[in-house]
Amino acid sequence: MVSYWKHYHTPETVEEAIAALRGYDGRARVIGGGTDLLVETRRGLRRPFEAIVDASRIAGLNTIERDPQHIVIGCGVTHTQIVNDPNIQRHGACLSESCGVIGGPQVRNAGTLAGNVAHALPAGDGSIGLLALAGEVEITSTAGRRWVAAKDTFVGPGKSVIDRHREVLTRLRFKPTGTGEGSAFHRVMRPQGLCLPIISMAARLTVDGDRIVAANVSMGPVGPVPWFAEPVAQALIGGPATDAQYEKAVDVALSNVTLRTSKYRATEEYRRTMVRTYLPIILATAAERAGAKR
Numbered sequence: 001m002v003s004y005w006k007h008y009h010t011p012e013t014v015e016e017a018i019a020a021l022r023g024y025d026g027r028a029r030v031i032g033g034g035t036d037l038l039v040e041t042r043r044g045l046r047r048p049f050e051a052i053v054d055a056s057r058i059a060g061l062n063t064i065e066r067d068p069q070h071i072v073i074g075c076g077v078t079h080t081q082i083v084n085d086p087n088i089q090r091h092g093a094c095l096s097e098s099c100g101v102i103g104g105p106q107v108r109n110a111g112t113l114a115g116n117v118a119h120a121l122p123a124g125d126g127s128i129g130l131l132a133l134a135g136e137v138e139i140t141s142t143a144g145r146r147w148v149a150a151k152d153t154f155v156g157p158g159k160s161v162i163d164r165h166r167e168v169l170t171r172l173r174f175k176p177t178g179t180g181e182g183s184a185f186h187r188v189m190r191p192q193g194l195c196l197p198i199i200s201m202a203a204r205l206t207v208d209g210d211r212i213v214a215a216n217v218s219m220g221p222v223g224p225v226p227w228f229a230e231p232v233a234q235a236l237i238g239g240p241a242t243d244a245q246y247e248k249a250v251d252v253a254l255s256n257v258t259l260r261t262s263k264y265r266a267t268e269e270y271r272r273t274m275v276r277t278y279l280p281i282i283l284a285t286a287a288e289r290a291g292a293k294r
Contacts, residue, residue, distance in 0.1 A: 005049045009051060011057070012059050014168060021053055027051065029053070030118075056112065062076035064081060064082070064087065066087060070175055078110065079109075079111050079112070082113060083096050091177045093182070095130055098130075102125050117130065117172065120153070120156075122157055123197045123220040123221035124220070127226050129202050131150055133204055134149070134175070134216055135150040138171040139162055151228040154225035154226060181206045182204070182289025184283075184285035188274045196265060198274060199266075199274045202218045202219075203215065207290045210292055211239070212237055215236040217232040229256070236249050241287040243284070247280060259271040
């Protein structure tokens with residue numbers, strides 16, 4: 001039987017996790033559910049590690065909480081917990097929807113949103129949902145704790161500003177949608193199931209009557225990192241919550257994204273068609289949930 005690590009640590013506190021990582025000086029790796037990392041290691045895409053530090057059992061970080069301004073998600077929270085949480089269903093619908101299409105039930109029961117974000121894949125579904133909500137992540141190290149916009153953590157495919165050999169992504173948070181706000185997510189994938197997404201898109205809109213007054217849009221894979229689509233958001237803001245406005249946003253999106261033909265997923269042309277087909281539906285759904293008048 002092949003072993004992919006020599007030591008496996010299950011710290012009960014963040015301090016214990018940081019100490020364990022420090023002791024291996026870059027030769028250990030943090031995991032949440034490990035659903036991506038272990039598959040990649042078995043396929044030879046990642047080198048074996050001296051040690052694994054499992055953050056999923058850290059006390060107090062496997063819960064979803066509400067503070068005065070945010071919904072806060074601990075690093076040990078699974079996709080299934082997010083999908084089933086009433087607060088997120090109501091005030092972060094696109095995140096609940098995005099986590100609900102990840103893998104199968106077994107993967108969702110083990111995998112975590114923190115791992116999805118830290119793994120930094122261009123089309124991590126949970127990441128797309130969190131970006132649309134303008135989410136933030138808390139990074140903890142020997143230097144202390146800092147909150148960083150989730151969109152700023154992605155550097156390249158599988159590359160993050162989070163040093164996963166020395167730092168722990170401890171919590172994630174977003175401001176819940178309230179009156180006049182709504183969000184939505186959709187993923188296009190091949191019909192066999194459990195496949196990588198052809199395209200995933202999410203949006204959060206704030207409306208006043210029939211006008212869009214604030215917007216976030218996210219998308220992937222459309223380049224080396226998930227796209228926080230600021231040009232698309234700007235094209236929406238100030239306009240009416242109508243199909244014509246959504247089509248304008250699609251034109252802006254397609255003029256700014258880098259779509260490519262993938263041997264195992266789809267052609268560039270097909271992906272462009274899926275953006276044109278589904279982005280207006282996502283925007284209309286988010287606007288409807290926000291209470292837009294039509």
